[in-house]
Amino acid sequence: MMTEEAQAVLRDLDDHKFAKVKEAVRDMHYADVAELFESIEDQETAVLLFRLLPKDTAAEVFSYMESENQEQLLTVLTDKELRHILDELYLDDYVDLIEEMPANVVKRVLKNSSPENRKLINQYLQYPEDSAGSLMTNEYVYLKQTLTVNQALAVIRANGVDKETINKCYVLDDQHHLDGVVSLRDLILADPHARVGDIMRTNVISVNTNDDQEEVAKMFSKYDMLSMPVVDRENRLVGIITIDDVVDVVQDEATEDFEKMAGIVPSEDTYLKTPVFTIFKSRIMWLMVLMVSAMVSGALITHFEGAISALPILVSFIPMLMGTGGNSGSQTSTTVIRSMALDEIELSDFFRVWWKEVRVALLCGFALAVVNYIRIVLQYHDCAVALTVSLTLIVTVLVAKSLGCILPMLAKKLKLDPALMASPMLTTITDACSILVFFIFVMAILGGRL
Amino acid sequence: MMTEEAQAVLRDLDDHKFAKVKEAVRDMHYADVAELFESIEDQETAVLLFRLLPKDTAAEVFSYMESENQEQLLTVLTDKELRHILDELYLDDYVDLIEEMPANVVKRVLKNSSPENRKLINQYLQYPEDSAGSLMTNEYVYLKQTLTVNQALAVIRANGVDKETINKCYVLDDQHHLDGVVSLRDLILADPHARVGDIMRTNVISVNTNDDQEEVAKMFSKYDMLSMPVVDRENRLVGIITIDDVVDVVQDEATEDFEKMAGIVPSEDTYLKTPVFTIFKSRIMWLMVLMVSAMVSGALITHFEGAISALPILVSFIPMLMGTGGNSGSQTSTTVIRSMALDEIELSDFFRVWWKEVRVALLCGFALAVVNYIRIVLQYHDCAVALTVSLTLIVTVLVAKSLGCILPMLAKKLKLDPALMASPMLTTITDACSILVFFIFVMAILGGRL
Numbered sequence: 001m002m003t004e005e006a007q008a009v010l011r012d013l014d015d016h017k018f019a020k021v022k023e024a025v026r027d028m029h030y031a032d033v034a035e036l037f038e039s040i041e042d043q044e045t046a047v048l049l050f051r052l053l054p055k056d057t058a059a060e061v062f063s064y065m066e067s068e069n070q071e072q073l074l075t076v077l078t079d080k081e082l083r084h085i086l087d088e089l090y091l092d093d094y095v096d097l098i099e100e101m102p103a104n105v106v107k108r109v110l111k112n113s114s115p116e117n118r119k120l121i122n123q124y125l126q127y128p129e130d131s132a133g134s135l136m137t138n139e140y141v142y143l144k145q146t147l148t149v150n151q152a153l154a155v156i157r158a159n160g161v162d163k164e165t166i167n168k169c170y171v172l173d174d175q176h177h178l179d180g181v182v183s184l185r186d187l188i189l190a191d192p193h194a195r196v197g198d199i200m201r202t203n204v205i206s207v208n209t210n211d212d213q214e215e216v217a218k219m220f221s222k223y224d225m226l227s228m229p230v231v232d233r234e235n236r237l238v239g240i241i242t243i244d245d246v247v248d249v250v251q252d253e254a255t256e257d258f259e260k261m262a263g264i265v266p267s268e269d270t271y272l273k274t275p276v277f278t279i280f281k282s283r284i285m286w287l288m289v290l291m292v293s294a295m296v297s298g299a300l301i302t303h304f305e306g307a308i309s310a311l312p313i314l315v316s317f318i319p320m321l322m323g324t325g326g327n328s329g330s331q332t333s334t335t336v337i338r339s340m341a342l343d344e345i346e347l348s349d350f351f352r353v354w355w356k357e358v359r360v361a362l363l364c365g366f367a368l369a370v371v372n373y374i375r376i377v378l379q380y381h382d383c384a385v386a387l388t389v390s391l392t393l394i395v396t397v398l399v400a401k402s403l404g405c406i407l408p409m410l411a412k413k414l415k416l417d418p419a420l421m422a423s424p425m426l427t428t429i430t431d432a433c434s435i436l437v438f439f440i441f442v443m444a445i446l447g448g449r450l
Numbered sequence: 451m452m453t454e455e456a457q458a459v460l461r462d463l464d465d466h467k468f469a470k471v472k473e474a475v476r477d478m479h480y481a482d483v484a485e486l487f488e489s490i491e492d493q494e495t496a497v498l499l500f501r502l503l504p505k506d507t508a509a510e511v512f513s514y515m516e517s518e519n520q521e522q523l524l525t526v527l528t529d530k531e532l533r534h535i536l537d538e539l540y541l542d543d544y545v546d547l548i549e550e551m552p553a554n555v556v557k558r559v560l561k562n563s564s565p566e567n568r569k570l571i572n573q574y575l576q577y578p579e580d581s582a583g584s585l586m587t588n589e590y591v592y593l594k595q596t597l598t599v600n601q602a603l604a605v606i607r608a609n610g611v612d613k614e615t616i617n618k619c620y621v622l623d624d625q626h627h628l629d630g631v632v633s634l635r636d637l638i639l640a641d642p643h644a645r646v647g648d649i650m651r652t653n654v655i656s657v658n659t660n661d662d663q664e665e666v667a668k669m670f671s672k673y674d675m676l677s678m679p680v681v682d683r684e685n686r687l688v689g690i691i692t693i694d695d696v697v698d699v700v701q702d703e704a705t706e707d708f709e710k711m712a713g714i715v716p717s718e719d720t721y722l723k724t725p726v727f728t729i730f731k732s733r734i735m736w737l738m739v740l741m742v743s744a745m746v747s748g749a750l751i752t753h754f755e756g757a758i759s760a761l762p763i764l765v766s767f768i769p770m771l772m773g774t775g776g777n778s779g780s781q782t783s784t785t786v787i788r789s790m791a792l793d794e795i796e797l798s799d800f801f802r803v804w805w806k807e808v809r810v811a812l813l814c815g816f817a818l819a820v821v822n823y824i825r826i827v828l829q830y831h832d833c834a835v836a837l838t839v840s841l842t843l844i845v846t847v848l849v850a851k852s853l854g855c856i857l858p859m860l861a862k863k864l865k866l867d868p869a870l871m872a873s874p875m876l877t878t879i880t881d882a883c884s885i886l887v888f889f890i891f892v893m894a895i896l897g898g899r900l
Binding site: 028031153167217221224226243286291297308317326330336338372 | 734759792
């Protein structure tokens with residue numbers, strides 16, 4: 001869905017009305033200009049448009065682009081143009097770029113990077129994926145305790161223009177230890193002759209370079225922060241994380257849980273960019289595991305072949321019993337897994353959660369059983385069969401909802417991933433349970449007729 | 451999981467070591483102090499702790515509390531204490547409070563609110579839930595174009611201390627129309643005698659009061675913003691949204707999709723706070739719908755009772771076929787629904803998505819079929835049955851993955867909710883399809899033996 005404005009720019013570009021294009025892109029937001037490149041197929045036109053951008057905004061636009069468009073440009077721009085962009089990029093965008101480009105482009109990028117940037121990038125690339133370190137940028141302003149507010153503002157004026165955020169300034173000692181934090185707002189509102197050391201806040205919330213990004217996102221949310229200092233083991237400031245990257249983390253983590261719960265091995269790329277064979281690989285593993293484990297349910301049925309031959313109508317209830325068991329279980333496991341991901345329930349809440357699920361299961365099971373009983377009696381005039389199916393339903397729902405809360409919490413207790421370990425297996429286990437329960441009741445209630 | 455620090459404070463509180471408690475809470479972050487109240491059972495202790503807080507931080511701590519703890523305090527604090535808190539609250543926290551408290555507490559709160567606040571709250575409460583308007587706060591700083599940078603900084607110093615964010619200042623004309631935006635950083639770095647009108651940015655990204663919160667979150671993410679101006683239809687600024695509220699929106703929307711895809715009617719409250727009967731109501735609807743529709747699969751089976759009596763082994767493959775169909779379909783629908791929620795695929799991509807899914811389905815189906823064929827031949831030495839089951843698998847996976855992308859995209863095309871309409875129904879539909887396909891192949895390949 002392109003805006004009319006964007007369509008007009010692309011038309012003007014096609015018609016070689018370059019003055020009009022130049023004027024239009026000057027008034028557009030960087031993100032919107034970057035989006036234009038997604039609709040341009042051929043490389044020449046892309047480079048042409050890029051060269052029409054004002055010099056000082058080209059790097060900004062570049063940082064908002066999709067990685068294919070970046071790659072397209074990086075292979076054809078001159079070394080001089082390349083260096084200009086790289087010099088202007090924020091370090092976190094720089095690191096992302098290196099991580100996403102293919103080897104030949106990375107080589108070109110590194111060749112055109114300044115020695116300091118090359119060193120910094122190598123350092124940043126060492127943090128594990130999904131760690132706080134991998135989200136950091138070094139674009140922060142730091143101050144000393146002994147400065148006055150006026151001196152501090154002068155430091156910010158001198159250094160701040162290159163920094164990604166100057167709303168919070170970090171107060172460091174000579175060894176780069178994090179002593180405190182002072183906001184630009186505090187500085188503006190303070191007496192110009194006060195010392196930074198006197199107005200800074202000392203109870204600084206920070207994270208460690210190796211902390212998991214999910215924990216970092218939770219800290220942002222708990223403390224309502226816009227940027228978070230990242231320190232090493234000796235409490236030395238090594239970088240900051242800004243909240244816009246946290247929003248992406250939150251989305252990525254949710255997507256990962258969606259995928260795991262559907263039995264998909266999570267991937268990094270977006271759907272349309274992922275090749276068919278990669279999608280196949282991410283899905284076949286669980287399909288195979290679940291297919292093999294579903295054979296257990298099949299084997300159970302073979303075990304009761306005699307009952308089926310005697311009363312073939314029994315088979316027709318199996319899809320409904322399996323389906324209801326599966327749905328009941330996944331309602332519970334979804335709720336429990338999501339609540340644990342959001343820290344709304346913890347392992348110590350196990351009995352409260354389980355007891356709640358038992359009561360919900362009894363209510364649901366009873367309601368479903370009544371509807372079923374009436375339906376079977378009306379359709380087949382067979383109260384014994386109706387009773388068998390209805391009792392099976394109640395027990396199945398109870399078992400499914402119990403497992404739906406036990407499995408994810410057990411997985412967490414064992415330090416496994418609840419979404420991964422509990423969700424895809426759950427349906428298969430409840431399937432087998434519902435068939436087993438069904439035939440136990442069949443034997444008990446209908447045994448005489450078999 | 452309480453920190454040792456928090457446990458120490460609670461112990462000191464129990465031992466009436468009030469000086470120690472006072473000192474400890476002064477050094478803690480507001481959010482951590484607010485968390486202390488969650489572990490205090492009786493009202494008297496809670497009020498006692500609250501009264502030990504420094505006066506100027508009490509309101510901040512209050513705004514971080516869980517709503518039960520807020521309610522507990524609001525019923526026992528004196529009118530004077532109450533007014534002090536309410537005067538210090540930011541408007542968005544104030545509105546949240548009114549929305550969450552029971553009627554008798556709201557009455558007390560409104561009685562102790564200033565007339566201006568009462569008016570503002572009434573106005574803010576009118577925006578529809580989940581709209582940009584419902585997320586707004588009025589705590590922004592605005593400037594006029596004609597001010598110099600020095601005058602602007604003076605305005606900020608005079609007004610800014612009460613404002614939730616002064617990192618962005620909005621430039622308004624006399625009718626409150628949004629002319630431009632200038633960041634505190636721009637002001638600090640600009641020539642003190644320049645005019646605000648000359649340094650402001652005029653291509654302001656804004657949202658409308660009625661825009662959906664999901665769209666607002668996407669705008670924040672696209673444009674990397676920290677705060678977003680909200681305007682009415684005449685482009686008059688009515689409030690701003692800050693990014694910390696957007697992180698909550700992103701989490702809530704993901705949770706809602708998780709619930710819908712598991713066949714749960716989404717609820718507002720967290721799991722542990724929701725009563726058993728409310729949980730029951732949110733789950734029974736879909737369980738009932740899916741149970742009734744699963745009877746279709748049952749009816750299909752009864753239709754083929756003859757085949758089952760002749761070759762009872764056939765029944766044992768049904769759980770595996772249904773399970774694999776369901777899993778294949780939900781892999782696809784989860785991917786498609788999530789990708790649409792993140793705007794990674796659009797309706798116009800339908801044929802690309804479907805063609806991709808067809809190829810993935812053929813790969814998956816073929817791999818599963820081969821494994822199955824070998825297993826059945828080894829176990830039952832019956833190539834015809836093995837062929838029947840394997841062909842059914844390929845077709846079932848193909849149908850399930852096709853439906854998994856057609857149903858959610860069709861729902862979106864019809865302006866229905868893809869997560870709600872496509873996901874819970876999908877398994878039931880693929881169940882019926884797999885049984886139908888199975889018996890068609892049974893008739894075609896094994897017909898002579900029945």
